Amino acid sequence: MSDLNPMPLPDLTDEERATYEWQMWVPGFGELGQRKLKRASVLVSRIGGVGGLVAYQLAAAGVGRLVLAHAGNVKPSDLNRQLLMTHDQVGKPRIDSAVRRLRELNPRLQIRGVAENVHPGNARALVEDVDLVVDCAPLFEERFAMNDAAVQLRKPMVECAMYDMEAQITTIVPGQTPCLRCLHPEAPRTWTRQFPVFGAVSGVVACLAAVEAIKMLTGIGQPLTGRILKCDLRNMNFFSLQISRRADCPTCMVQSQESSDSPPSNCHSDSISDA
Amino acid sequence: MSLTIHLPANLQPATDGQATISLDTNPATVADLIASLVARFPDLRPLLLTSDGMLLSHVNVFVDGRSHRDIDGLQTSLADAREIVFLTALAGG
Ligand SMILES: [Zn+2]
16 A cells, blocks of 8 residues: 655654554554654544544554544533543533543644534545544534545545444545445435444444554555445444445546546446335 | 345334344345335335335445445345345444
């Protein structure tokens, strides 16, 4: 996999070597992988039950710079899962609570905290600022805005979501893999802003997403490209499912026209007649 | 050949909470499977189908790990299928 960031690799300090010693023992990662993480920048869209844990794991792993987007103030009902938020911060901006917690963990981390949720008007500028995106927003409008910007700018995006005791995750590489709109062209009309969630479930998919981000940034392992991992945590059933691009995906079509790629054709009628 | 069908959490209110359904006899196609599920669990209909009977675009049916859209769509044969996974769009974050 080619590097996502063209900048020269920074050296590690003695403090960083001491901090990351145990993960540099991971075969295929080593000091080179750690230097790639130090050079890297990642955007996390919303830092709630999923995104907060993604940011925490990436901060712990030594990613050099995080861009975090999340509006609003901390509420009591955030605290069962949004582990960057604390009781003493209720009523105060979530982004401030998150930045403070992350700096406690990793004082070397560069953080750009944006007290906004992602929308079509800001997505492109946010994505332009980083090497990789992790999409953790609770609304399809935000997810589609992030997807479209990431595909247009050819930035990889880890797409992760949960509901109840289920989670789904895939890694999108523009021009190569299906995007979010290939998988789900339209949002379900029944989706609502509030959903059933244990912090342990949102944390599972968050940690999987952080693993994917680390792999994409350093080139180790086999990312979840062209497949989606569906995790049924109520029954502990896990499914790795093959996915492909839709010929009629509006996001990939625009990107393909710009790059003269063409996605494979896979159009079928989806009409059902009653039994 | 028996068929095991895995349903996501957001469909289970329509199936009396059942996450997994086993059939002793395979339906011929994905379309037949969906029609028989909707006949057995009428509350599934609006969660799977549009008012004019089209499969909702955010519902994917995986036949032994492959999307029906990548095989023969709703006419995908289930003659040799062992496992069906319904995948619907989620956005919890
Ligand atoms: Zn697409």
